[in-house]
Amino acid sequence: MELLRKERVDRGIKVRTEGIYAISGWQEILYLLMPRLLLIGGLLALPLILGSSPYWKRVINIMCAYAILSLSFDFLANHVGLVNLGSALFTGVGGYLSAIFSLKLGLPVFLAIPLATLSGAVACTLLLLPTLPLRGVYFAIVTLMYPLLFSRIIEALNILGGTNGLPGVRGFEKALVEEYTVILVLLAFLFFLRRLVNEDFGLVLRGIKDNDQAVKASGINITWMKAFAVFIAAVLGSFVGSYVVHLYMWAGLSLFALDFSVIPIASVVIGGGGTLIGGVIGSFILVPLSEVLRTFGTLRIAMYCIILTIFIVMKSEGIMVYLQRKYHQFERWVKI
Amino acid sequence: MEEIILEVQNLSKHFGGLVALNKVSFSVKKGEIFGIIGPNGSGKTTLINCISGFVRPDEGHVYFKGKEITGLPPHKIANYGLVRTFQIVRPYYSLPAYKNLIVPLFSPRVRKMGGWRGGGKYGDRDAVAVDILEELGFERDSRVPYKLASSLPAGYQKRLELARCLALRPELIMCDEIFAGLSMSEVATLVPLIEKLKMEGLTLIMIEHRLRELFRLADRVMVLHFGEKIMEGEPYEVIEDEKVKKAYIGEEVF
Amino acid sequence: MYVLIYGLINSFILCLISLGFALVYSIARLPNFAHGAIYVATGYVGWLLFNRLLLPFPVAMVLALLFSALTGAFIYRIVLIKVRGMTLSEVIASYAIGIAILEILRWGGLRGMTFMLPVLIPGSLEILGVSVDYQRVLIVGLSAGLLLFLYLFTHHTKLGLSFRAIAQDERASLMLGIDSDKAALLSLSMGSALCGLAALFVLPLGNIVVEAGYSTLIFALAVCVVGGLGSTVGVVAASFILGFTQTLTEKLISSHFQMVVALLAIIGILILRPSGLFGKQKELEERV
Numbered sequence: 001m002e003l004l005r006k007e008r009v010d011r012g013i014k015v016r017t018e019g020i021y022a023i024s025g026w027q028e029i030l031y032l033l034m035p036r037l038l039l040i041g042g043l044l045a046l047p048l049i050l051g052s053s054p055y056w057k058r059v060i061n062i063m064c065a066y067a068i069l070s071l072s073f074d075f076l077a078n079h080v081g082l083v084n085l086g087s088a089l090f091t092g093v094g095g096y097l098s099a100i101f102s103l104k105l106g107l108p109v110f111l112a113i114p115l116a117t118l119s120g121a122v123a124c125t126l127l128l129l130p131t132l133p134l135r136g137v138y139f140a141i142v143t144l145m146y147p148l149l150f151s152r153i154i155e156a157l158n159i160l161g162g163t164n165g166l167p168g169v170r171g172f173e174k175a176l177v178e179e180y181t182v183i184l185v186l187l188a189f190l191f192f193l194r195r196l197v198n199e200d201f202g203l204v205l206r207g208i209k210d211n212d213q214a215v216k217a218s219g220i221n222i223t224w225m226k227a228f229a230v231f232i233a234a235v236l237g238s239f240v241g242s243y244v245v246h247l248y249m250w251a252g253l254s255l256f257a258l259d260f261s262v263i264p265i266a267s268v269v270i271g272g273g274g275t276l277i278g279g280v281i282g283s284f285i286l287v288p289l290s291e292v293l294r295t296f297g298t299l300r301i302a303m304y305c306i307i308l309t310i311f312i313v314m315k316s317e318g319i320m321v322y323l324q325r326k327y328h329q330f331e332r333w334v335k336i
Numbered sequence: 337m338e339e340i341i342l343e344v345q346n347l348s349k350h351f352g353g354l355v356a357l358n359k360v361s362f363s364v365k366k367g368e369i370f371g372i373i374g375p376n377g378s379g380k381t382t383l384i385n386c387i388s389g390f391v392r393p394d395e396g397h398v399y400f401k402g403k404e405i406t407g408l409p410p411h412k413i414a415n416y417g418l419v420r421t422f423q424i425v426r427p428y429y430s431l432p433a434y435k436n437l438i439v440p441l442f443s444p445r446v447r448k449m450g451g452w453r454g455g456g457k458y459g460d461r462d463a464v465a466v467d468i469l470e471e472l473g474f475e476r477d478s479r480v481p482y483k484l485a486s487s488l489p490a491g492y493q494k495r496l497e498l499a500r501c502l503a504l505r506p507e508l509i510m511c512d513e514i515f516a517g518l519s520m521s522e523v524a525t526l527v528p529l530i531e532k533l534k535m536e537g538l539t540l541i542m543i544e545h546r547l548r549e550l551f552r553l554a555d556r557v558m559v560l561h562f563g564e565k566i567m568e569g570e571p572y573e574v575i576e577d578e579k580v581k582k583a584y585i586g587e588e589v590f
Numbered sequence: 591m592y593v594l595i596y597g598l599i600n601s602f603i604l605c606l607i608s609l610g611f612a613l614v615y616s617i618a619r620l621p622n623f624a625h626g627a628i629y630v631a632t633g634y635v636g637w638l639l640f641n642r643l644l645l646p647f648p649v650a651m652v653l654a655l656l657f658s659a660l661t662g663a664f665i666y667r668i669v670l671i672k673v674r675g676m677t678l679s680e681v682i683a684s685y686a687i688g689i690a691i692l693e694i695l696r697w698g699g700l701r702g703m704t705f706m707l708p709v710l711i712p713g714s715l716e717i718l719g720v721s722v723d724y725q726r727v728l729i730v731g732l733s734a735g736l737l738l739f740l741y742l743f744t745h746h747t748k749l750g751l752s753f754r755a756i757a758q759d760e761r762a763s764l765m766l767g768i769d770s771d772k773a774a775l776l777s778l779s780m781g782s783a784l785c786g787l788a789a790l791f792v793l794p795l796g797n798i799v800v801e802a803g804y805s806t807l808i809f810a811l812a813v814c815v816v817g818g819l820g821s822t823v824g825v826v827a828a829s830f831i832l833g834f835t836q837t838l839t840e841k842l843i844s845s846h847f848q849m850v851v852a853l854l855a856i857i858g859i860l861i862l863r864p865s866g867l868f869g870k871q872k873e874l875e876e877r878v
Contacts, residue, residue, distance in 0.1 A: 083681050085623075130860030137621050137819070138864070140681045141811050142856065144623065148808050149853045156846035200438050200461055203431065207439045210428040217388065217422070219414035219443030219504050262689060265682055302693035305686035312679050312686075313669055 003336040014328045035327070039277070040187060047179045057179060061247060063287040064182040065240045069264040070271070070279025071189055072236040078274040079197050080229045081209030083140045088147035088260035089127070090237020091244065094120035098242030099166045099251035109170055113242045120238030125231045132226040144261075151256035165252025169245055182243055186280070189236055193276050196232075205229055258301055263287070266304040269311045272318025281320050341366040341508055341539050342418070347386055347396035349379075356382040357393070358563040364508070369530070369540045371550045371571070374560035375583055380543045381423060383560070384510050388420040389413040400508070415445040417507040421514055425497045427485035433474065433496055434481040437465035440503035449505055465503070472499050472529065491522030495529070508539040515546045523549060551575070559583070593837050595720045601833025602733035605826055606788040607806050608813040609736065612825045614781035615814065616757040618774035620680055624665060624688035625785055626807030630700070630800060631691055632658040632786035633793040637705050647708055655786050662782025666775050688807070696800040705798040707790065729791050736784070737826065753777060757820065812852040816859045818866020827867055831855075 013031050046060050069087050076082045098116030101107045107115065127146060131138045154160050161167075172178035196202050204225060207215045212222055240260075245251045263286055264279065271282025286304060293300050311318070317325075342364040349357040356379045364370045372380055385391040387398050389410035398406045400418050428436050440446065441461045469481045472495045480488070485496060494514055501509050515523050523546070530553055534540060544550040551557070551571040559567040559574060561583045567574055574580055607629065614622045636654035639645050645653070669683050711724035744750035755763040756773050764770055793802070813832055817824030832855055839847045859866060 077678055081678070083678055085681070085685050127857070130857075130864050134864050137681065138815070138860075140685075141621060141815060142860070144685065145808055145811055145853075145856065148804055149849055149856075152805075152808075152849040153853065156849055200442055203428075203435055203438045204442050206430060207428045207436075210430065211426045213390070213410075214422065214426065214428075214500065215439055216390075216410040217414055217420055218440035218500060219411050219419075219445050220439065221409075221411045258689065262686075265686070269682065297697060298693045299697040302690040302697065305690035305693070308686045309669060309683055309690070312683050 004333045005336055006331055007334045008325070008329045008331050010329050011327075043183050043187060044180075046183070057175075058247075059288060059291050061179065061182050062244075063284055064186045065244055066263050066267065066283040066287050067186050067280040068182075068189055068236050068240050069260060070267040070283045071186075071193055071276055072233040073264040074268045074273060074276050074279040075193055075197070075236075076229060076233045077268065079202060079209065080205045080226060081136060081212075082226065082230070083136065084143045084233065085140050085265070086143035086145070086147040086261050087237050087264050088256045088258065089143060089150070090120065090124055090234050091241035091260045092147055092150055092256035093123050094238025094241030095245040095251050095255040096160055096166075096241075097123075097238070098245045099169045100160075102169045102246070103166060109172055109246050112170075113239070113246065116242035117235055117239040120241065121231055121234035124234040124238065125227055128230050128234075129223075129227055132223045132230070147256040147258075147261060151253050154253060154256075161252065163253060165250055165254075167250050169249045169251060171246055171249040178247065185239060185243075190276060190280065193232075197276070258298075262301055262304060263290070266308040268318075269308045270318060272320030272322070272324075275318075275320045275324060278318050278320030282318075285319075339366040340364065341401055342387075342541070343397075343399040344387065345397045345399075347383065347393050347398065349382055349386055349391065349393045349395075356563050357386065359396070360560070360563070360565050361396075362558050362565065362568060364539060364541060365555075366507075366539050367534070367537055368555040369534055369542060369553050371554035371557040372541065372543045372560060373545070373547060373550065373557060373574075377562075378560040379563040380560055381512060382563075384420055384512050384541075384543065387413075388418065388510065411443070414504060414506075415443060417445070417504070418510070419501040419504050419506040419508070420510040421494075421497045421501060421512050423512040423516065425493045427488075427493060427496055429484070429486045431485060432482050433485045433488060433492075434462065434465040434469055436485050436496060437468055437499055437503045438462075440500055441465060443504060445504055468499050468503055469496075471502070472496075473525065489522075491518055491525065494518065494522075494526065498529070502533075506538070508541065509533070510541040510543070512543050513545060514542065515544060515549055527553065591718055592720050593834070593841050595717055595722060597834035597837035599722070599726045599730055599833075600837050601830040602730045603788075603792055604809060604813055604833050605829035606729065606733045606736070606792065607785070608810040608817075608825050608829060609740070609822075610781040610783075610785035610788065611810040612814050612817075612819070612822060613740075613784065614778055616820045616822070617753050617777035618666075618756075618770075620774070620778070621684065622662075622665075622778065622781060623681070623685040623807065624691060625781075625810055626803035626805070627688040627691035627695075628658050628661055628782045628785045629789045629806045630798065630803035631661065631695060633707060633789040633798045633802075634695060634700055634705065636790055637707055637798060640708070647710075651790050654790060655783055658786025658789075659779040659783040662778040662780075662785075663775055665782075666778040688803075692800050692803045695803075700798065700800050706796075707794040707798065709794040710791075725791070725794055732787075732791055736787075740822070749776070808849075808852060812856055815866060816855050818868045821866065821868040824866055824868030 013028060043064075047057060069091070072090065073084055073087055076084045094116050097120050098112050101112040101115055102109070128139065128142065131142045155163055172181070197205075204215065204220060208222055208225060215225075216222055241255055244255070263283065267282030267286050268279040269282070270285070271280070272278030290300050293303075296303075340363045344363065345361050347357050347360045348355075360379075360383060362370075372383065374380055382391065386393040386396075387405075389405070389408050389412070392407050396406070397404060400413070400416055403416070405413050405416065405418070427433075428439070438461050441464060466481050474481045474492070474495070480492065485493070488496065498509075498511075498514070515526065518526065527549055530540065530542075534553075542550060542554065554571055556569060557571050557574045558565055559577075559580050561579075566579045566583065567577050569577075611622060611625045614620055614625075632654050635657045636650050639650035639653055640647050643650075665684070665687055669687060709723070709725040710728055714721050714723035715727070716722075742750075744754050752763065752768045752773060755766070755768055756770055796802075809832075813825055813828045816832065817826070817828030832852065835855070836848045836851050839851050
């Protein structure tokens with residue numbers, strides 16, 4: 001009997017497009033550009049396609065917001081090795097800060113959001129800084145605790161609006177701005193992170209994830225690198241928080257809700273960890289699903305968790321990784 | 337010129353009840369190869385860890401080029417020019433071999449020195465990395481530097497580890513059992529490499545079990561036993577010493 | 591005086607709920623984020639057995655304990671064993687399971703304030719002029735007894751000693767023939783059972799609500815971080831520090847501040863002594 005084994009080989013066109021000199025024919029160019037064009041075009045066109053009902057507009061906005069959070073989680077978890085179980089910390093801090101800037105300082109939206117993003121990121125980085133020299137599990141524990149603690153403190157001490165929240169936050173003036181801000185920011189962050197991860201800085205971060213002793217022995221201050229990475233992730237998260245606050249014109253306890261922590265994780269695991277785009281795809285699936293299943297209330301979160309666990313246990317590579325593999329490689333049976 | 341580049345005084349370290357190092361003192365001259373030998377468990381790796389900053393010693397001082405480095409964090413010590421290899425080599429798995437060197441080339445020390453041997457601005461780290469690998473015998477024209485680090489055979493991985501150290505342009509390298517796990521031919525290719533490094537002015541501390549190769553290379557040797565220095569001197573003196581022989585009964589090298 | 595007595599009681603309560611988590615972490619190196627979920631689930635199961643199946647409470651308690659141990663074992667066997675060693679996945683998996691359990695319970699009916707477990711001994715007594723209910727006294731006795739039991743167990747029984755061996759150095763224990771997988775399974779069961787035990791004794795003091803799951807997890811985590819992961823002495827010490835501080839703030843300021851205390855304690859410890867009071871920051875020894 002013949003013994004066969006499966007072999008995965010890069011497609012010819014992928015090999016040809018590997019080096020810069022390969023952009024010779026339109027086929028190669030299309031091969032490289034098409035996925036990206038699809039993504040950019042698709043995203044930009046989305047509000048136009050579904051734009052008639054305000055309900056679906058809102059869904060698109062939330063979808064993109066969660067996509068940004070997924071980027072943040074994927075970056076920290078798969079490119080630096082830090083598991084962030086509480087993305088809600090970023091959204092909560094960014095959101096409340098933005099509300100305060102808007103309400104108490106009267107800043108217009110286009111100032112409040114960037115300011116809240118940056119200051120929120122700084123605050124979150126400082127909050128997480130002490131865990132960075134330690135083993136990764138401390139980071140996971142602390143990120144898990146912060147959003148839960150903050151929401152309980154706000155509730156218990158009835159500060160920052162308590163359970164009622166802070167209403168009356170200024171919203172976006174033009175609907176177009178409201179829709180496209182988040183989409184453009186998503187695309188910007190996506191390409192920025194893609195670039196960063198392949199630059200030398202990103203390689204050092206991956207080195208930290210693989211073998212941080214060697215990185216330390218190579219003369220690099222790990223804590224600062226990790227802090228920088230956390231800062232970047234916090235920028236993403238705080239932006240989402242402040243955007244959501246201005247979207248709903250209200251800041252409340254829900255900014256620290258589990259949704260913001262769990263959905264990004266589920267999106268990344270389902271969509272494919274390590275490829276930043278995977279989390280984006282994952283959230284594009286999960287968020288509309290979440291809307292459709294609204295009747296189930298918080299059971300949705302339970303369902304995501306179960307699906308997520310199944311994906312992890314089956315060591316599934318995730319949707320995007322699968323798609324990428326299919327795109328770049330083909331399989332064939334080879335005689336041994 | 338007999339300049340002392342590393343001075344270790346009364347280094348002690350215990351883990352709970354176990355005494356790993358007990359008042360170990362020695363000094364290393366610039367440009368020499370200093371060997372450290374001793375049976376397993378004699379504290380050799382702990383010594384390296386204490387000197388390179390991965391473990392804080394309980395007692396004692398370490399001076400590098402006259403400056404005290406005891407208790408400093410590892411990355412600071414590496415930036416001063418004192419580097420070490422790891423006994424169990426774990427390259428960055430997801431990266432090709434030459435990309436592994438990006439990490440040390442990213443360090444403040446290299447950035448201050450402006451690249452490798454003055455060639456290539458520091459921004460062009462890829463080219464510099466391949467240059468370094470070539471120095472260590474990774475032929476540029478073959479695909480070897482571009483292969484995934486985890487797929488390289490052991491001899492190459494050890495050389496990659498050395499390359500990681502060399503990328504920092506150090507003055508002193510501490511090699512933790514660099515010949516461990518290599519075949520005779522792989523060792524044979526590594527030995528001239530080390531001799532070349534010495535000729536270029538590098539100081540080396542080599543912890544080894546393979547005494548034959550070490551005695552060929554080392555200028556002086558120190559013997560550790562249960563965390564204490566029991567002998568120090570030139571290789572032929574150390575072989576003859578009674579205490580050392582007793583500690584090593586059973587070693588086939590003699 | 592009130593502060594002294596209730597501080598002590600509070601400390602023992604914290605100790606009780608944290609021991610399970612600390613045990614699992616030091617032996618199996620797994621942070622069991624489903625800890626809070628098991629806590630609430632055990633309480634709920636006990637309630638169901640007592641109120642729906644009308645079993646006598648002691649029987650319900652034993653069965654509920656069994657349930658918690660089995661849940662822990664189940665979680666390990668089905669999920670965690672597949673991802674052993676991949677820290678990223680372990681953490682995410684146990685976190686997801688915990689949340690899944692809690693939210694399923696919430697959807698499945700654990701809403702509102704109507705769920706209560708009965709106290710074992712009703713009534714109260716006076717200690718040094720302060721009125722304390724018997725259940726609380728029972729809790730203190732239980733905690734103290736449990737600590738003693740754990741000490742004897744880990745120092746004098748074969749299984750307990752193997753637990754300590756694994757906690758200190760997993761590889762060496764493997765070489766000595768101690769099966770770390772089985773030990774992890776057992777430790778997860780034990781840890782969950784401890785958690786369930788805590789639930790059955792502490793929940794009667796209030797209601798069974800899903801929020802308690804999250805709160806318990808927070809407090810257990812706070813105690814373990816302050817005390818240092820991997821150190822039982824640390825857990826005990828931290829329970830007392832946090833317990834007394836919380837009672838003090840409850841008396842002096844208001845009971846709402848308990849959460850603030852937890853938060854400040856964590857931030858404080860992370861700044862001053864990040865690996866915890868008694869934590870062993872085993873840097874190099876952890877690596878290969």
